Amino acid sequence: MKVFQKLDNFLDYAWAQISRGKVDKKSPARHPTFVTSSADGFPNARTLVMRRSDRENNEIEFHTDTASSKMLALSQNPRAGIHIWLPKVQLQIQMDVVVEIKVGDITIPYWRDVPTNSRTAYGTIPSPGKVLESPLAYEHDPNQKRFAILVCDIQSIQLLLLGVKHIRAYYKKTTNWRGEWLSP
Numbered sequence: 001m002k003v004f005q006k007l008d009n010f011l012d013y014a015w016a017q018i019s020r021g022k023v024d025k026k027s028p029a030r031h032p033t034f035v036t037s038s039a040d041g042f043p044n045a046r047t048l049v050m051r052r053s054d055r056e057n058n059e060i061e062f063h064t065d066t067a068s069s070k071m072l073a074l075s076q077n078p079r080a081g082i083h084i085w086l087p088k089v090q091l092q093i094q095m096d097v098v099v100e101i102k103v104g105d106i107t108i109p110y111w112r113d114v115p116t117n118s119r120t121a122y123g124t125i126p127s128p129g130k131v132l133e134s135p136l137a138y139e140h141d142p143n144q145k146r147f148a149i150l151v152c153d154i155q156s157i158q159l160l161l162l163g164v165k166h167i168r169a170y171y172k173k174t175t176n177w178r179g180e181w182l183s184p
Protein backbone atom coordinates (compact mmCIF):
# COMPACT_ATOMS: atom_id res chain seq x y z
CA MET A 1 0.00 0.00 0.00
CA LYS A 2 1.21 3.49 -0.83
CA VAL A 3 1.65 5.86 2.10
CA PHE A 4 2.08 9.54 1.46
CA GLN A 5 3.69 11.71 4.13
CA LYS A 6 3.71 14.81 1.94
CA LEU A 7 0.60 16.51 0.59
CA ASP A 8 2.37 17.52 -2.62
CA ASN A 9 3.38 13.94 -3.40
CA PHE A 10 -0.18 12.75 -2.88
CA LEU A 11 -1.50 15.39 -5.29
CA ASP A 12 1.22 14.56 -7.85
CA TYR A 13 0.16 10.93 -7.66
CA ALA A 14 -3.50 11.83 -8.21
CA TRP A 15 -2.67 14.01 -11.22
CA ALA A 16 -0.62 11.17 -12.72
CA GLN A 17 -3.74 8.99 -12.42
CA ILE A 18 -5.99 11.70 -13.90
CA SER A 19 -3.61 12.15 -16.86
CA ARG A 20 -3.84 8.45 -17.62
CA GLY A 21 -7.52 8.96 -18.38
CA LYS A 22 -6.59 10.57 -21.67
CA VAL A 23 -3.81 8.22 -22.80
CA ASP A 24 -4.92 4.87 -21.39
CA LYS A 25 -8.30 3.74 -22.73
CA LYS A 26 -8.54 1.18 -19.95
CA SER A 27 -8.05 3.66 -17.13
CA PRO A 28 -11.24 4.41 -15.18
CA ALA A 29 -10.07 8.03 -15.17
CA ARG A 30 -11.20 8.06 -18.81
CA HIS A 31 -14.82 7.89 -17.67
CA PRO A 32 -15.45 10.28 -14.80
CA THR A 33 -18.89 10.88 -13.37
CA PHE A 34 -19.97 14.43 -14.08
CA VAL A 35 -22.55 15.92 -11.73
CA THR A 36 -24.69 19.00 -12.28
CA SER A 37 -27.50 20.44 -10.20
CA SER A 38 -30.95 20.86 -11.70
CA ALA A 39 -33.75 23.33 -11.10
CA ASP A 40 -35.79 20.72 -9.23
CA GLY A 41 -32.99 20.33 -6.70
CA PHE A 42 -31.95 16.81 -7.65
CA PRO A 43 -28.31 16.37 -8.64
CA ASN A 44 -27.82 14.73 -12.06
CA ALA A 45 -24.84 12.38 -12.45
CA ARG A 46 -23.72 10.85 -15.72
CA THR A 47 -20.60 9.29 -17.25
CA LEU A 48 -18.58 11.36 -19.72
CA VAL A 49 -15.37 10.68 -21.60
CA MET A 50 -12.56 12.89 -20.38
CA ARG A 51 -11.12 14.54 -23.48
CA ARG A 52 -8.27 16.52 -21.96
CA SER A 53 -6.63 17.18 -18.62
CA ASP A 54 -4.23 20.04 -17.98
CA ARG A 55 -2.66 20.36 -14.57
CA GLU A 56 -0.83 23.57 -15.39
CA ASN A 57 -4.10 25.37 -16.07
CA ASN A 58 -6.21 23.32 -13.63
CA GLU A 59 -8.54 22.16 -16.37
CA ILE A 60 -10.43 19.07 -17.38
CA GLU A 61 -12.42 18.96 -20.60
CA PHE A 62 -15.48 17.09 -21.84
CA HIS A 63 -17.52 17.17 -25.04
CA THR A 64 -21.28 16.99 -25.25
CA ASP A 65 -24.39 17.69 -27.33
CA THR A 66 -25.67 21.26 -26.95
CA ALA A 67 -29.23 19.84 -26.78
CA SER A 68 -28.52 17.61 -23.77
CA SER A 69 -30.04 18.48 -20.42
CA LYS A 70 -26.67 19.11 -18.77
CA MET A 71 -26.32 22.21 -20.97
CA LEU A 72 -29.45 23.81 -19.53
CA ALA A 73 -28.33 22.84 -16.04
CA LEU A 74 -24.89 24.39 -16.61
CA SER A 75 -26.35 27.58 -18.06
CA GLN A 76 -28.31 28.00 -14.83
CA ASN A 77 -25.46 26.92 -12.57
CA PRO A 78 -21.97 26.42 -14.00
CA ARG A 79 -20.75 24.70 -10.83
CA ALA A 80 -20.33 20.96 -11.27
CA GLY A 81 -18.77 17.96 -9.57
CA ILE A 82 -16.45 15.32 -10.98
CA HIS A 83 -15.95 11.92 -9.42
CA ILE A 84 -13.41 9.26 -10.35
CA TRP A 85 -12.87 5.90 -8.60
CA LEU A 86 -9.69 4.05 -9.47
CA PRO A 87 -10.15 0.53 -8.05
CA LYS A 88 -6.67 -0.78 -8.91
CA VAL A 89 -4.97 1.89 -6.85
CA GLN A 90 -7.89 2.29 -4.42
CA LEU A 91 -8.07 6.03 -5.00
CA GLN A 92 -11.17 8.22 -5.07
CA ILE A 93 -10.86 11.66 -6.66
CA GLN A 94 -13.54 14.32 -6.22
CA MET A 95 -13.41 17.75 -7.79
CA ASP A 96 -15.46 20.92 -7.66
CA VAL A 97 -15.32 22.69 -11.00
CA VAL A 98 -16.73 25.77 -12.70
CA VAL A 99 -17.63 25.04 -16.29
CA GLU A 100 -17.09 27.30 -19.26
CA ILE A 101 -19.16 26.24 -22.28
CA LYS A 102 -17.68 26.66 -25.76
CA VAL A 103 -20.07 26.42 -28.69
CA GLY A 104 -20.27 27.80 -32.24
CA ASP A 105 -17.42 28.70 -34.57
CA ILE A 106 -14.81 28.48 -31.81
CA THR A 107 -15.32 24.70 -31.76
CA ILE A 108 -14.68 24.18 -35.48
CA PRO A 109 -10.98 23.26 -35.10
CA TYR A 110 -11.89 20.78 -32.33
CA TRP A 111 -14.75 19.33 -34.42
CA ARG A 112 -12.26 18.56 -37.21
CA ASP A 113 -10.42 16.31 -34.73
CA VAL A 114 -13.55 14.34 -33.75
CA PRO A 115 -13.48 11.02 -35.64
CA THR A 116 -16.38 10.69 -38.12
CA ASN A 117 -17.99 7.77 -36.29
CA SER A 118 -17.85 9.70 -32.99
CA ARG A 119 -19.59 12.73 -34.48
CA THR A 120 -22.91 10.87 -34.30
CA ALA A 121 -22.95 11.73 -30.58
CA TYR A 122 -23.61 15.36 -31.44
CA GLY A 123 -26.88 15.98 -33.24
CA THR A 124 -29.25 13.12 -32.40
CA ILE A 125 -32.85 13.78 -33.51
CA PRO A 126 -34.92 14.08 -31.40
CA SER A 127 -32.67 15.67 -28.79
CA PRO A 128 -31.12 13.50 -26.02
CA GLY A 129 -33.60 12.74 -23.26
CA LYS A 130 -36.73 13.27 -25.39
CA VAL A 131 -39.48 10.62 -25.21
CA LEU A 132 -39.51 8.11 -28.12
CA GLU A 133 -42.30 5.88 -29.48
CA SER A 134 -39.88 2.94 -29.65
CA PRO A 135 -36.25 2.38 -28.59
CA LEU A 136 -34.66 3.07 -31.98
CA ALA A 137 -36.98 5.84 -33.15
CA TYR A 138 -34.16 8.36 -33.45
CA GLU A 139 -31.64 9.43 -36.07
CA HIS A 140 -28.10 10.67 -36.09
CA ASP A 141 -27.46 13.95 -37.81
CA PRO A 142 -23.87 14.88 -36.88
CA ASN A 143 -23.75 18.63 -36.59
CA GLN A 144 -20.90 20.88 -35.49
CA LYS A 145 -23.50 23.38 -34.24
CA ARG A 146 -24.60 20.77 -31.71
CA PHE A 147 -21.04 20.23 -30.49
CA ALA A 148 -20.15 21.73 -27.12
CA ILE A 149 -16.85 21.75 -25.26
CA LEU A 150 -17.09 21.87 -21.48
CA VAL A 151 -13.92 23.38 -20.07
CA CYS A 152 -13.89 22.68 -16.35
CA ASP A 153 -11.88 25.06 -14.21
CA ILE A 154 -10.94 23.00 -11.16
CA GLN A 155 -11.62 24.77 -7.86
CA SER A 156 -10.79 21.96 -5.46
CA ILE A 157 -9.58 18.38 -5.42
CA GLN A 158 -10.30 15.90 -2.68
CA LEU A 159 -8.47 12.58 -2.49
CA LEU A 160 -9.20 9.44 -0.51
CA LEU A 161 -6.75 6.57 -0.66
CA LEU A 162 -7.94 3.32 0.86
CA GLY A 163 -5.49 1.11 2.69
CA VAL A 164 -4.90 -0.48 6.05
CA LYS A 165 -5.03 3.14 7.14
CA HIS A 166 -6.98 5.42 4.83
CA ILE A 167 -5.53 8.76 3.76
CA ARG A 168 -7.65 11.75 2.82
CA ALA A 169 -6.61 15.23 1.69
CA TYR A 170 -8.21 18.39 0.36
CA TYR A 171 -6.61 20.92 -1.99
CA LYS A 172 -8.00 24.26 -3.10
CA LYS A 173 -7.10 26.57 -5.94
CA THR A 174 -7.54 29.56 -3.60
CA THR A 175 -4.66 28.35 -1.43
CA ASN A 176 -2.58 27.51 -4.49
CA TRP A 177 -3.14 23.76 -3.98
CA ARG A 178 -1.29 23.75 -0.65
CA GLY A 179 -3.60 21.06 0.70
CA GLU A 180 -4.51 19.77 4.12
CA TRP A 181 -4.97 16.31 5.53
CA LEU A 182 -8.49 15.32 6.50
CA SER A 183 -9.75 12.61 8.76
CA PRO A 184 -11.05 9.86 6.50
Ligand SMILES: Cc1cc2nc3c(=O)[nH]c(=O)nc-3n(C[C@H](O)[C@H](O)[C@H](O)COP(=O)(O)O)c2cc1C
Nearest residue numbers: 031046047048049063064065068069070071128129
Ligand atom coordinates in the same frame (compact mmCIF):
# COMPACT_ATOMS: atom_id res chain seq x y z
C1 LIG B 1 -19.05 5.12 -21.08
C2 LIG B 1 -19.89 6.32 -21.42
C3 LIG B 1 -19.29 7.42 -21.98
C4 LIG B 1 -20.06 8.54 -22.32
N1 LIG B 1 -19.43 9.63 -22.84
C5 LIG B 1 -20.16 10.75 -23.10
C6 LIG B 1 -19.51 11.95 -23.55
O1 LIG B 1 -18.29 12.02 -23.73
N2 LIG B 1 -20.30 13.02 -23.78
C7 LIG B 1 -21.65 13.02 -23.57
O2 LIG B 1 -22.29 14.04 -23.78
N3 LIG B 1 -22.27 11.91 -23.14
C8 LIG B 1 -21.57 10.78 -22.88
N4 LIG B 1 -22.19 9.66 -22.41
C9 LIG B 1 -23.65 9.70 -22.24
C10 LIG B 1 -23.97 10.45 -20.93
O3 LIG B 1 -23.70 9.62 -19.82
C11 LIG B 1 -25.42 10.93 -20.89
O4 LIG B 1 -26.30 9.83 -20.97
C12 LIG B 1 -25.74 11.92 -21.99
O5 LIG B 1 -24.69 12.86 -22.14
C13 LIG B 1 -27.04 12.67 -21.69
O6 LIG B 1 -26.86 13.35 -20.48
P1 LIG B 1 -27.82 14.47 -19.91
O7 LIG B 1 -29.17 14.21 -20.49
O8 LIG B 1 -27.79 14.24 -18.43
O9 LIG B 1 -27.28 15.79 -20.29
C14 LIG B 1 -21.45 8.54 -22.07
C15 LIG B 1 -22.03 7.42 -21.48
C16 LIG B 1 -21.28 6.34 -21.17
C17 LIG B 1 -21.96 5.16 -20.53
